[in-house]
Amino acid sequence: MHYFDPPNIEKSILRKAGINETVLVPIKPFKGALPQNCLNNVKAYIDSFGGEVQLGWIFSIMGNIALKLTAHAVVKTNEQKFLCVTPNPYRKDKVRFSPDNGVNALIVNNFLPQKLVPLITNKMLDNYLALEREMNDLRLANSGLVSQKQVLDIQLKAQVLYPSILQLAKENTSQKDYCFCGSNKKRAKCCK
Numbered sequence: 001m002h003y004f005d006p007p008n009i010e011k012s013i014l015r016k017a018g019i020n021e022t023v024l025v026p027i028k029p030f031k032g033a034l035p036q037n038c039l040n041n042v043k044a045y046i047d048s049f050g051g052e053v054q055l056g057w058i059f060s061i062m063g064n065i066a067l068k069l070t071a072h073a074v075v076k077t078n079e080q081k082f083l084c085v086t087p088n089p090y091r092k093d094k095v096r097f098s099p100d101n102g103v104n105a106l107i108v109n110n111f112l113p114q115k116l117v118p119l120i121t122n123k124m125l126d127n128y129l130a131l132e133r134e135m136n137d138l139r140l141a142n143s144g145l146v147s148q149k150q151v152l153d154i155q156l157k158a159q160v161l162y163p164s165i166l167q168l169a170k171e172n173t174s175q176k177d178y179c180f181c182g183s184n185k186k187r188a189k190c191c192k
């Protein structure tokens with residue numbers, strides 16, 4: 001089970017993260033653009049073709065129980081249209097994006113932040129998300145150079161919680177929802 005980008009995310013879910021407006025932004029990576037390197041891709045694009053950096057969030061979901069907001073940079077073209085120039089493993093055509101200039105204040109050493117939002121009230125889930133946040137904070141504070149021991153410590157704690165988290169995901173994913181396993185299929189046609 002992991003975070004994945006389903007074909008649709010309901011507005012009621014996005015509102016739990018304080019997101020009211022999203023736009024579908026066309027994805028057109030240019031030659032040489034790298035995955036997970038959106039800010040540099042956008043800057044390289046602007047050097048050649050003009051435009052401005054627009055920061056904001058993209059979204060993924062884990063088992064209908066947690067929403068992840070990942071900071072993302074797109075181009076605001078000279079025609080004032082948004083354009084995503086970064087290759088996306090989940091999406092070939094368009095990506096759901098919420099513009100937010102506040103992201104700029106959260107960037108540390110060029111590392112883009114994430115936000116984790118629980119979609120249900122559960123102590124175990126809160127503990128699990130706290131571990132994910134701890135890992136993100138370590139990466140942000142250390143420019144990605146986190147010691148193996150620190151990573152293992154957090155992973156061991158997460159492993160202990162994982163069976164409960166998987167069970168929560170199963171309980172909160174109806175047969176009509178996208179499957180918690182991340183297959184992008186409806187659960188009725190996927191995992192028991």
Ligand SMILES: [Zn+2]
Binds near residue numbers: 179180181187190191
């Ligand atoms: Zn499945």
